[in-house]
Amino acid sequence: MKITLRVWRQKNSDAKGQMVSYQLDDISPDMSFLEMLDVLNERLTLDGEDPIAFDSDCREGICGACGLVINGLAHGPEGLTTTCQLQMRSFNDGDVIEVEPWRAQPFTVLKDLVVERSSFDRIIQAGGYITAPTGTAPEAHATPVAKTDADRAFDAATCIGCGACVAACPNGSASLFLGAKITHLASLPQGQPERDERALNMLHQHDEEGFGGCTQIGECTAVCPVGIPLDMISQLNHDVLGALSRGGN
Amino acid sequence: MTELFTVGEPIADTKAPAGPISEQWDTRRFEARLVNPANRRKLSVIVVGTGLAGASAAATLGEAGYHVLNYCYQDSPRRAHSIAAQGGINAAKNYRNDGDSIHRLFYDTVKGGDYRSRESNVYRLSQVSVEIIDQCVAQGVPFAREYGGLLDNRSFGGVQVSRTFYARGQTGQQLLLGAYQALERQIAAGNVETYTRHEMLELVVVDDRARGIVVRNMVTGEISTHFADAVVLATGGYGNAYFLSTNAMGCNVTATWRAHRKGALFANPCFTQIHPTCIPVSGEHQSKLTLMSESLRNDGRIWVPKELGDKRDPREIPEEDRDYYLERRYPAFGNLVPRDVASRAAKEVCDEGRGVGPGGMGVYLDFADAIRRMGRQAVKAKYGNLFDMYQKITDENPYEVPMRIFPAVHYTMGGLWVDYDLQATIPGLFVIGEANFSDHGANRLGASALMQGLADGYFVLPNTINDYLADGPFEEVDESNPQAAAAQEAVQQRIDKLLSINGNRTVDSFHRELGKILWEYCGMERNAEGLKKAIGLIRDLRAEFWTSVKVTGENEELNQTLERAGRVADFFELGELMCIDALHRNESCGGHFRSESQTEDHEALRDDENYAYVAAWGWGGEDGKPILHKEDLEYDYVEMKQRSYK
Amino acid sequence: MATSNLTQRRTAMLRSSVALKAAMAVTGFILVLFLIAHMYGNLKIFEGQAAFDVYSASLRTLGEPILPHGGALWIMRIVLLASVLIHITAAVILWRRARVATGGKGSGRYHSSAARRGAQRTYASFTLRWGGIVIALFVIYHLLHLTVNVIAPGGASESPYVRTVNGFEIWWVVLSYAIALLALGFHLRHGMWAAFASLGANKSPQRRRNLNIFAIIIALVITVGFLVPPVAVLFGWVS
């Protein structure tokens, strides 16, 4: 199939970028979207042009490295799908496909489609963990965990930290990412002692990093490749307000 | 063959204490010298890697009070390739009360490794396995649980007990996030300095001690040398030498290979694991292969048409024209034979020309019977997510049409040689996780790599590295040190060279071709003449690479082509050694199948007389030959047997 | 973390996006309650001038003699005023943060125009902020008209009933109200749902659906309920 790509090209974080068009013929519908970019990059390299920079590693939808805004939608048109799992058969012969990086103030564009996401790591640093120094752990069966709690924790813990929620949010909020981690740890007995501090500290870092507030628009959950549900943002609000009302201690 | 390598002094592990195997670890921990907390702050440790091994080690050493510097090439530690592990992690908890024990896990692992691993290390691994689960649960890893609230187990990889802990199909992700969060906690506490998007390109050895690494900042291109009292490599496996593998795109051998060139021995490079159930290649554009969990073999039946070139729609092919070759050849284990056996059998039928799908490179994994037996709903409940993944990629509906699968490179048992303390042959260089060779012999059992990564990182290394650091802090070194300066200079020159060639072939085209050579001659089945041929081909290709590769752009920018070029350059050198190792080991064992060494019915035939050793290779210099050092393997606790799955 | 440290953190957290949203939710609810009462009052217009003026007066005599004349009303007004002020201040702060976070472009920050409405956005969620401003302007205009009566389209009067009727006999007055009420309707359609979610009430996808249905109902009731009197007057059902 033939397609026209319009891709955001930007030399580095200081340079100002623009959309550049590329014509691709004989694209196989069995290619993944990133393999299509690989093919284009091979061509650009041989033409002595600078290939398009984009992040990807596992190409299985689990590491969270990849992430492109495709035709205005984070991770492209298919639901519950990361960019690396997107197949060209989701597009039609002759389509014009526009490809842009995640955009949000804390996500500086480093080059072309590659952005800086260390703000997510710092949010985790602020409290996205359970303090359990190596070797101090009690026997695993000492505290049973109700299956429903374990399952809810797991559902939240599947967040791959890709940042699509931020890219899609009209307010540039990372509330879904934040809510997912809060919910994961708050659903487990092991997570209770630090629960209040965690909620306050992580939210504080979230705001510090320059992410916007959530106005419950729901774009985040719609583009989230693992379907983190919106109620995990409500869990975040619930835990923060609870912590504030309890005086946090 | 000696025109390819020379034989050097044998080596042996000197750290495992004498005495009964069950007491060795306690004894070692007792004998190992400690570092008092006050001094730890003065000691720094470089940990390269943030996978299960790296993250757990960095976090634990940070907690212990050492000053840790931690590196990964991704933009976040959480993206390390460990994240992709699906099936589960083994531990000898015996929660099922089905007769499991530390000794049984030890036995299964040694046997599964086809008697090419070191007993003392494997026994310790089994001992530590139980602590891993406790540690992870305390961190909030959401393992699968039963309604009673207790941890659930599944059986895995053809062992008779249920000892595999799992978190749906995402065990690696959940374990890694646990370690990652522990790591981030230490970063926040200031005990660990994190360097993401930094690639290690050289090891710095000063006065015969590993004292630092040369790294490239992958955003700015800045090349700098970082120093410490000890260096830990947790940089994972080298399966990407084959270009197509289930490994992440960035997985590479650079870190360990550079250390090898600096004097660390590289053990059993030819021991690679080929996973039988992956989605077949769909075309030239293919960039990587996707694993389909082994569990599918519990209910799916594997077959190919009896007739050569039978192009009928599989649903049209009647029972009598189908060959369920695994069930036919291995009545006892049927479709559940170990990975290496299943993979090889698939290759054989495809070589006979009975393979299915594009290029005849695939076999059917058929769920029709299962659906008839259990009902579509039950099948969906059990394998739904895998079926969806398969359909997403192939656009075929596995409920209707049989899946097509084919083996793919998955894991590398080989790696840098380490002793019982996980220390390489360069003092102060420690190697953990998939990057070392230690525990899996010639074949790894399912769900044992996650176990090893966390065992090494949380419990083993933090206890053994003290003994080395007790001699520290070592004298200050900085860029002015001639050996350090030389290392950094060498990196700079290599990069300049790559950028200056400006030839007419892309990096990927070279990598693809190298991968094809290795897959063809050093893959599932190997033989002397094929391997000799491969060595020649690789040498030529490598020469061509250095004269006609095209690397665009410059160093002082985010340059992914340059990154890949450096990795591929190292894969050439490794690939050659893999073939030499495979050629020299004239026996079949585990994942290494030499067609010259098989039973009359095509089963792997070990030669314990001549090859019951670890082949640890030394770097012979730019144009020199690799030097073979043998570590003899003795089995005092497990009796060597010929594996049989009939 | 030490408690002292934590208490500082708490004071800081009162300016956090979550706390601000909670404040908006609570004040929003207060405003909604007022509106419902107000709407109920407005509907008395169908019971004729007497009833309506009595009601209006009763607002002022409420609570006497404990409270001075108009005391209850003033208390209510103070609460209302405070709510509106808090509501608006918080809105403005959050708005500013969102603009900073998106380089001032909000959902329009991508070049592609293929998905201007995102994956699933409701129209209401777009109009929240500008809609709010429309409402604010309206309220001012409305107070001048019907409370203080400085602007008196159709003729001033002592009787609120007469003021109202006079006003709504003119088509553009009704139109202006209609527009404002539409803005309010949208505002509440998203606002009410958001308010519950912001306070942590959204516990499951099922709950999310129900809260949205509830918000739609409230929005409809309030918009329609308010629209009836002016329309009735315009068409001369009330005179």
Ligand SMILES: Cc1cc2nc3c(=O)[nH]c(=O)nc-3n(C[C@H](O)[C@H](O)[C@H](O)COP(=O)(O)OP(=O)(O)OC[C@H]3O[C@@H](n4cnc5c(N)ncnc54)[C@H](O)[C@@H]3O)c2cc1C
């Ligand atoms: C698809 C798949 C499924 C699997 N499923 C299972 C399973 O179910 N059970 C099981 O036990 N095992 C499984 N395995 C194997 C297991 O996942 C790996 O062996 C294990 O995770 C390796 O962990 P590691 O910490 O040693 O290395 P990795 O997780 O690979 O981490 C390597 C780290 O080193 C860093 N690094 C590498 N090179 C450099 C460099 N030059 N400079 C700087 N940093 C560098 C990387 O950034 C990364 O952080 C699976 C593997 C695959 C591919």
Ligand code: HEM
């Ligand atoms: C009759 C008057 C009003 C009522 C009943 C009302 C009600 C509400 C409610 C219930 C919410 C949801 C709060 C939340 O999401 O937590 C809300 C949000 C909002 N309101 Fe109002 N509001 C009114 C007037 C105004 C005015 C005058 C403004 C002026 C700017 C305004 C601006 C906003 C904004 C911007 C939001 C979105 C808040 C956010 O960022 O989430 N509202 N309103």
Ligand code: HEM
């Ligand atoms: C078309 C519908 C409406 C009618 C007929 C109406 C009518 C009135 C009347 C007659 C008064 C004066 C009451 C008195 O002074 O005794 C009044 C006051 C007021 N109205 Fe409305 N109103 C309408 C819609 C609204 C809306 C939509 C809002 C808010 C968004 C609103 C907010 C107010 C406020 C704040 C007051 C002042 C209350 C006070 O006296 O303190 N009104 N309205």
Ligand code: SF4
């Ligand atoms: S919540 Fe979803 S979209 Fe946001 S980072 Fe996690 S996985 Fe990505």
Ligand code: F3S
């Ligand atoms: S899209 Fe943004 S506004 Fe909230 S619901 Fe999602 S974070």
Ligand code: FES
């Ligand atoms: S590359 Fe890992 S999720 Fe897409």
